[in-house]
Amino acid sequence: MNSTRQFRFIFKPLVFAACAIPAGLMVLGIMKLQGITEFAPMDLGADPVSRLIHACGITALNLLLITLLVTPARQISGWNNLIRLRRMLGLFAFFYAVMHFTCYAWLDQGLDLAAIGADIVKRPYITIGMAALLMLIPLAVTSTSGMMRRLGRKWIKLHRLIYVLTALGVWHFYWQVKKDIREPLLYVAMFAVLMAWRIGWRFKGKFVPARVPEKT
Numbered sequence: 001m002n003s004t005r006q007f008r009f010i011f012k013p014l015v016f017a018a019c020a021i022p023a024g025l026m027v028l029g030i031m032k033l034q035g036i037t038e039f040a041p042m043d044l045g046a047d048p049v050s051r052l053i054h055a056c057g058i059t060a061l062n063l064l065l066i067t068l069l070v071t072p073a074r075q076i077s078g079w080n081n082l083i084r085l086r087r088m089l090g091l092f093a094f095f096y097a098v099m100h101f102t103c104y105a106w107l108d109q110g111l112d113l114a115a116i117g118a119d120i121v122k123r124p125y126i127t128i129g130m131a132a133l134l135m136l137i138p139l140a141v142t143s144t145s146g147m148m149r150r151l152g153r154k155w156i157k158l159h160r161l162i163y164v165l166t167a168l169g170v171w172h173f174y175w176q177v178k179k180d181i182r183e184p185l186l187y188v189a190m191f192a193v194l195m196a197w198r199i200g201w202r203f204k205g206k207f208v209p210a211r212v213p214e215k216t
């Protein structure tokens with residue numbers, strides 16, 4: 001099996017499975033709460049709603065950062081196939097961000113649109129989270145190969161929104177923490193390193209312009 005086939009039939013399905021694990025753990029946690037199963041590695045505890053909001057939010061943010069890690073990892077390793085993971089990672093980030101919003105809007109706010117609207121307007125960290133989620137939508141919608149071909153260079157420009165929305169996601173996390181800011185600060189640092197790498201690469205004159213990924 002050549003390396004492209006290995007990537008397509010072994011590595012990519014493994015990454016897909018890894019991305020689906022948090023969702024699987026959450027489903028098991030909910031099933032345990034319902035008394036359907038005893039086996040649940042993720043304990044949703046006394047406040048399952050906030051535990052679910054947390055798990056989906058942090059997974060979305062982790063996946064956004066991992067998506068941004070793909071280009072430096074490819075530049076360091078020279079393994080060009082890695083670029084083919086970006087779409088899947090980005091779509092999983094979108095999925096978890098939508099689940100995060102759904103848990104908040106449905107389980108926390110009882111789909112009370114007036115209360116949700118008031119929260120978005122009055123609580124700045126929610127305003128920022130909402131802006132990040134809205135920016136993810138055009139990226140997800142235009143992630144298909146057909147859209148990549150149709151938009152050409154405009155696709156590349158549009159997908160630069162990932163830098164802005166990840167910054168907003170990190171800021172949203174930082175802002176909602178009440179006391180211990182060490183974890184959000186770690187995310188600020190990781191994002192800063194990923195951006196510094198890109199800037200450094202550009203200044204070294206080795207910057208490879210983002211390409212429209214090939215169809216996988």
Ligand code: HEM
Binds near residue numbers: 057061104170
């Ligand atoms: C790309 C979009 C988003 C990302 C990456 C994201 C990420 C996060 C993260 C990492 C946390 C911290 C979890 C924790 O430690 O408890 C969080 C918390 C939270 N987010 Fe988001 N979020 C996003 C969008 C949104 C949106 C659209 C809303 C609602 C309109 C929202 C509402 C909340 C709430 C209510 C919390 C919990 C705050 C608390 O526990 O007091 N987020 N989010």
